[in-house]
Amino acid sequence: MPDVTSETKLQRTGERAVQRTGSGSSPSSWGLGDGQAIPWEYAPAPESREIVTIKERYGLFINGREVDAVDGATFGTVNPATEETLAQVAKATPADADKAVRAARKAQRYSWGQLPGRERAKYLFRIARILQERSREFAVLESMDSGKPIKESRDVDVPLVAAHFWYYAGWADKLDYAFPGRVARPLGVAAQIIPWNFPLLMLAWKIAPALAAGNTVVLKPASTTPLSALLFADVCRQADLPPGTVNIVTGPGSIGMHLVTHPGIDKVAFTGSTDVGKKIARGVAGTDKGLTLELGGKAANIVFEDAALDQAVEGIVNGIYFNQGEVCCAGSRLLAQESIVEPLIEKLKDRLSTIRVGDPLDKNTDVGAINSKAQLEKITELVESGKAEGADFYQPACDLPERGYFFRPTLFTNVAQSHRIAQEEIFGPVLSVLTFRTPDEAVEKANNTPYGLSAGIWTEKGSRILSMATKMKAGVVWANTFNQFDPTSPFGGYKESGYGREGGMHGLHAYVRLEDR
Amino acid sequence: MASRQSRPTGDAAARARTTTRAVQKAADATVKPRIEVRKTYKLYIGGAFPRTESGRSYLVSANDGTPLANACRGSRKDLRDAVRAARKAFPGWASRSAMNRGQVLYRVAELMEGRRDQFAEEVAAAEGLRTDKARPLVDRAIDRWVWYAGWADKIAQVLGSSNPVAASYFNFTIPEPTGVVGIVAPETSSLLGLVSRLAPPLVAGNTVVLVTSEKRPLPAVTLSEVLATSDVPGGVVNVITGLKNELVPVIAAHVDVDALDTWGVPDALRTDVDLAAAESIKRIARRPRGVADARFDWTDDRAAERPEWIAAFLEMKTVWHPIGV
Numbered sequence: 001m002p003d004v005t006s007e008t009k010l011q012r013t014g015e016r017a018v019q020r021t022g023s024g025s026s027p028s029s030w031g032l033g034d035g036q037a038i039p040w041e042y043a044p045a046p047e048s049r050e051i052v053t054i055k056e057r058y059g060l061f062i063n064g065r066e067v068d069a070v071d072g073a074t075f076g077t078v079n080p081a082t083e084e085t086l087a088q089v090a091k092a093t094p095a096d097a098d099k100a101v102r103a104a105r106k107a108q109r110y111s112w113g114q115l116p117g118r119e120r121a122k123y124l125f126r127i128a129r130i131l132q133e134r135s136r137e138f139a140v141l142e143s144m145d146s147g148k149p150i151k152e153s154r155d156v157d158v159p160l161v162a163a164h165f166w167y168y169a170g171w172a173d174k175l176d177y178a179f180p181g182r183v184a185r186p187l188g189v190a191a192q193i194i195p196w197n198f199p200l201l202m203l204a205w206k207i208a209p210a211l212a213a214g215n216t217v218v219l220k221p222a223s224t225t226p227l228s229a230l231l232f233a234d235v236c237r238q239a240d241l242p243p244g245t246v247n248i249v250t251g252p253g254s255i256g257m258h259l260v261t262h263p264g265i266d267k268v269a270f271t272g273s274t275d276v277g278k279k280i281a282r283g284v285a286g287t288d289k290g291l292t293l294e295l296g297g298k299a300a301n302i303v304f305e306d307a308a309l310d311q312a313v314e315g316i317v318n319g320i321y322f323n324q325g326e327v328c329c330a331g332s333r334l335l336a337q338e339s340i341v342e343p344l345i346e347k348l349k350d351r352l353s354t355i356r357v358g359d360p361l362d363k364n365t366d367v368g369a370i371n372s373k374a375q376l377e378k379i380t381e382l383v384e385s386g387k388a389e390g391a392d393f394y395q396p397a398c399d400l401p402e403r404g405y406f407f408r409p410t411l412f413t414n415v416a417q418s419h420r421i422a423q424e425e426i427f428g429p430v431l432s433v434l435t436f437r438t439p440d441e442a443v444e445k446a447n448n449t450p451y452g453l454s455a456g457i458w459t460e461k462g463s464r465i466l467s468m469a470t471k472m473k474a475g476v477v478w479a480n481t482f483n484q485f486d487p488t489s490p491f492g493g494y495k496e497s498g499y500g501r502e503g504g505m506h507g508l509h510a511y512v513r514l515e516d517r
Numbered sequence: 518m519a520s521r522q523s524r525p526t527g528d529a530a531a532r533a534r535t536t537t538r539a540v541q542k543a544a545d546a547t548v549k550p551r552i553e554v555r556k557t558y559k560l561y562i563g564g565a566f567p568r569t570e571s572g573r574s575y576l577v578s579a580n581d582g583t584p585l586a587n588a589c590r591g592s593r594k595d596l597r598d599a600v601r602a603a604r605k606a607f608p609g610w611a612s613r614s615a616m617n618r619g620q621v622l623y624r625v626a627e628l629m630e631g632r633r634d635q636f637a638e639e640v641a642a643a644e645g646l647r648t649d650k651a652r653p654l655v656d657r658a659i660d661r662w663v664w665y666a667g668w669a670d671k672i673a674q675v676l677g678s679s680n681p682v683a684a685s686y687f688n689f690t691i692p693e694p695t696g697v698v699g700i701v702a703p704e705t706s707s708l709l710g711l712v713s714r715l716a717p718p719l720v721a722g723n724t725v726v727l728v729t730s731e732k733r734p735l736p737a738v739t740l741s742e743v744l745a746t747s748d749v750p751g752g753v754v755n756v757i758t759g760l761k762n763e764l765v766p767v768i769a770a771h772v773d774v775d776a777l778d779t780w781g782v783p784d785a786l787r788t789d790v791d792l793a794a795a796e797s798i799k800r801i802a803r804r805p806r807g808v809a810d811a812r813f814d815w816t817d818d819r820a821a822e823r824p825e826w827i828a829a830f831l832e833m834k835t836v837w838h839p840i841g842v
Binding site for chain 1: 797838
């Protein structure tokens with residue numbers, strides 16, 4: 001997977017301007033990282049927004065049709081890079097959600113649920129193909145609505161979206177082989193609630209396996225990023241998907257909770273914060289609803305002294321600055337072995353100085369806009385807490401656009417385990433550096449969190465990789481790499497990072513009931 | 518059995534088998550009366566058999582009301598001690614090789630085989646059955662250990678995978694045990710149901726805190742004596758008897774319990790258990806929809822032996838590594 005760093009092959013030329021600034025930055029305690037930037041000017045390379053037509057107003061997608069909310073209410077969705085309102089989107093009421101559940105039930109009972117697996121497969125293949133055909137349109141829209149760099153939406157999000165539908169399409173008529181000795185039956189109607197960090201990708205992770213197994217869905221996108229889901233509704237129409245198979249209701253979180261507690265729902269799938277995940281788990285308490293949760297994380301990225309440091313630096317940068325750090329599996333805690341912490345931080349600071357923050361639609365942008373004002377405020381608040389608690393703060397010099405929600409890539413060194421920035425999920429481009437001496441200490445620190453989504457290990461020693469991978473209480477372990485995703489690869493957390501897996505054969509399990517043959 | 522001699526059996530077959538013993542007993546009685554040494558039914562925590570720290574007990578009676586024994590009425594503190602013991606035992610048990618874990622659990626079956634008569638009498642008393650009806654339940658419980666023990670070194674191959682990702686990476690998924698599992702044992706089936714719920718998380722490499730059947734706890738206590746003399750390390754299984762209304766809310770809310778088997782949770786507590794479990798994102802394995810504890814047929818191997826019940830207490834871990842030079 002291409003990442004924020006892959007195309008960066010900078011030539012070091014000319015004199016290096018000292019740019020150690022950033023509001024309130026203090027000289028690095030390591031005294032080494034010079035944060036010197038290479039004066040490398042990039043001409044603007046904006047991706048054209050012409051490819052996508054954003055309507056003034058979007059309705060809900062219920063039973064194959066675009067409909068207004070029953071009370072006609074709407075809310076605006078904002079481009080976080082410009083603060084302009086892109087469109088008005090229908091604000092679903094509980095009555096609208098009820099309609100969507102009824103439509104999904106009807107489709108599950110009479111159309112989609114009756115289709116043989118091989119016919120479901122062809123619909124899903126169709127969807128994958130249409131997504132590929134319209135990939136640039138989706139990428140541009142996704143970047144505009146979410147703030148993520150076009151480089152990522154174009155090269156990561158949208159290709160993975162198509163790949164997910166492609167992968168699960170092939171499972172639809174092969175479920176007997178996924179569950180040997182058992183018959184896999186659909187659960188029924190799934191309520192799926194997805195976050196704003198990977199709006200379309202999370203839609204794919206949710207909808208593709210659900211449909212492959214014969215379920216129908218009511219999907220609630222995040223309220224700050226509804227547009228790509230609503231454009232996906234158009235893909236469903238183009239694919240002639242039976243009406244009601246996919247329903248999309250946009251609105252506030254209360255609509256999500258309404259779906260969770262709705263008696264017409266058989267299965268709930270949620271990706272988002274651990275706090276909301278707990279609310280959702282309470283919402284299904286006492287029922288027989290299936291539940292999968294993909295929640296927060298505070299991943300440790302562990303760098304041993306024998307690691308290939310330049311590669312590790314690229315992995316660290318990819319781990320925490322990919323998608324502005326708004327990634328549940330982000331490598332937000334760097335655990336560096338003491339003997340190499342100084343050169344590592346020096347390299348990291350140099351590397352940070354080359355990161356380009358700015359217009360998400362510029363093809364050269366590495367770090368785009370923070371998704372919303374509220375998220376920017378949360379990041380700012382946690383960063384202030386880091387300074388107040390005594391960690392050393394560092395930001396590279398870089399100009400931020402005058403408008404929009406932007407935040408400089410941030411590095412904290414001398415972080416203690418008790419600091420909030422080492423404990424809480426920041427969901428922003430903020431890296432906390434801690435150190436360790438022995439592998440055992442690294443394990444202890446890495447696992448010292450209620451979360452358990454992902455971990456990174458950097459060492460050239462194979463046996464250490466396998467031993468560390470075994471000891472990490474985390475659902476995904478990246479060794480000498482980070483933030484890789486693939487539809488065939490199960491993803492999900494240990495501990496309070498949730499339960500259930502998405503992706504791979506394991507991802508089907510959440511959407512089936514197994515019966516005796 | 519504590520009050521075995523006072524309980525009418527009406528069991529011709531069993532009587533026939535015990536005739537010799539009875540004659541001997543009668544002969545002894547004429548010489549001098551032999552007073553039975555009764556068993557004290559205790560908790561099993563960290564490999565030891567403490568009484569409840571609360572000093573409380575409750576009377577356990579047979580189905581027909583005959584008193585059988587005083588069982589420990591375990592407390593919140595007992596449960597906490599049990600969770601601590603289970604947590605402590607977890608790393609060791611989880612890191613046993615799969616084959617070793619399989620052998621250790623198979624050994625439990627071996628030891629139960631040697632206590633078949635005792636288990637048959639206890640199950641008969643607990644469940645109000647004739648001993649000849651209890652005997653097949655015991656045999657099935659022993660066979661169930663054997664079935665699950667055999668999974669130890671196979672489940673990773675069935676549930677794990679090598680994933681063909683679309684880039685140059687080696688990517689594989691392996692199951693790992695979840696951690697400390699709280700089991701609320703079936704209320705009705707005192708041994709076979711219990712073993713059917715206990716074996717799956719154990720074979721997966723978890724450690725267990727078991728809340729026994731409230732009305733029929735005695736076979737579970739005897740099972741703990743088997744475990745204590747087997748090769749299952751202390752703390753891997755901890756057994757607490759007592760009142761479910763007292764114990765279940767505690768284990769459901771304990772944040773160091775990673776997963777719950779709620780098969781034997783009384784219906785009235787079901788929602789509260791789910792609510793408490795939500796606070797620490799506990800995994801919950803529940804009775805399948807529409808299945809009633811009291812009516813479930815544990816002797817139906819197809820229904821009662823499931824690799825999914827092992828999988829319910831496993832976490833899938835996916836590891837990536839680049840393929841390069």
